[in-house]
Amino acid sequence: xxxxxxxxxxxVDELVTFFFLRKTHVMGIEIxxxxxxxxxxxxxxxxxxxxxxxxxxxxxxxxxxxxxMEEYYWQLTGEADTDTELTLVGIMIDKVDISVSDxxxxxxxxxxxx
Numbered sequence: 001x002x003x004x005x006x007x008x009x010x011x012v013d014e015l016v017t018f019f020f021l022r023k024t025h026v027m028g029i030e031i032x033x034x035x036x037x038x039x040x041x042x043x044x045x046x047x048x049x050x051x052x053x054x055x056x057x058x059x060x061x062x063x064x065x066x067x068x069m070e071e072y073y074w075q076l077t078g079e080a081d082t083d084t085e086l087t088l089v090g091i092m093i094d095k096v097d098i099s100v101s102d103x104x105x106x107x108x109x110x111x112x113x114x
Contacts (some may be wrong), residue, residue: 023048041108
């Protein structure tokens with residue numbers, strides 16, 4: 001359980017770092033510990049993100065969860081300032097929903113419990 005909590009914290013850390021580096025001015029984070037999964041929702045203004053960057057985020061998060069790689073690499077998230085770390089987040093989640101409306105970007109990540 002302790003590793004699971006640390007993994008959730010690493011995912012959140014990576015998202016916060018990614019958006020702060022892109023000059024996000026307002027950001028909200030909600031984490032839900034539900035019966036069979038965790039839900040991480042990050043909401044931010046997307047004034048400094050163009051459509052190509054948003055599409056890139058969608059692509060990085062739309063990889064299939066890879067539990068074997070996750071066990072090996074999860075501790076590396078948050079250790080460098082590159083977009084490729086979002087790929088590590090992508091292999092740690094099971095589902096992503098991304099929406100943009102009224103200059104607000106909402107990313108909802110789902111991670112199923114084992």
